[in-house]
Amino acid sequence: VRSVDELLARLRERGGKITPQRVLIYTMLAGDRTHPTAESLHRRLQEVLPHLSLTTVYAALNDLVTAGEIRAFEAGDGQLHYDPDLRPHAELVCVRCHSITDAPLAPEEAVVPERVGDFEVFAQTLLLHGLCSACRTALAEEGSA
Amino acid sequence: VRSVDELLARLRERGGKITPQRVLIYTMLAGDRTHPTAESLHRRLQEVLPHLSLTTVYAALNDLVTAGEIRAFEAGDGQLHYDPDLRPHAELVCVRCHSITDAPLAPEEAVVPERVGDFEVFAQTLLLHGLCSACRTALAEEGSA
């Protein structure tokens, strides 16, 4: 996803119809680095379009994933997280508070192989599971209490 | 998970009780490179212990994950897959048939950083999404039909 206008144009070519709901969904998602879930995104969207349904958000997100415009992954909390950033990068997933933060990859790690044997690779998801600094501090205090 | 006996000893030390069910579950999982789900593992286990419940399989698997003896991840099919191989490696996930295959990592990629900024890394999950050779062939035939 580069600019929202470009995205809309690409989707129109695919036969998609551009509704006000989708423009809002795409716009808000494009500027979101928090790896939102359908629900968390829906909550923010409703502040602008109170009538917007969760079903519509799911439909729009699924279409974007299918079109290869965004990526979805699950990080241990039982919900799907959506990421508009398609560049190879790692996700720092805190196993305690379930926060997700992007981390850049070293140049040699950022190269996604196009083939592994006879398997054709399109995209990658790299999850680094661990503890964020806040949770590490919290656990240390618990332990010493 | 190295040998099942070692695993049982470690779990006993943690206060766990070793039941016939768990011995079977651990044994079958340790020799399984198919990234089974709780259900698929349960199906195979029932061939040996017909009375074994799915709930028990979930309980055993969750304990192993919590103990850090196995790893769980979701690969796009809405189910959790369990992997007894803790060594860093990539999973080739076919987006069409949902098959999962292990792929070795190049030595420099197999190094899991212990820290990224002030985030403490314990484990990693690397998913490579794409098409297996069978599905690539199938899609090509569909396309030309």
Place this chain on the structure above:
DNA sequence: TTCTTTGCAAATCGTTTGCAGCATG
């Protein structure tokens, strides 16, 4: 007009939980 999208309600399904009886250490 045609075909997608919307949004409500209901269904789906993997996983978890409550609880009583049982077996391990």
Place this chain on the structure above:
DNA sequence: CATGCTGCAAACGATTTGCAAAGAA
């Protein structure tokens, strides 16, 4: 004999589906 485990049935919750009305192209 204390505590963890088993397994049934019921609950849960994120996501999907059916369908009729609305709205892009």
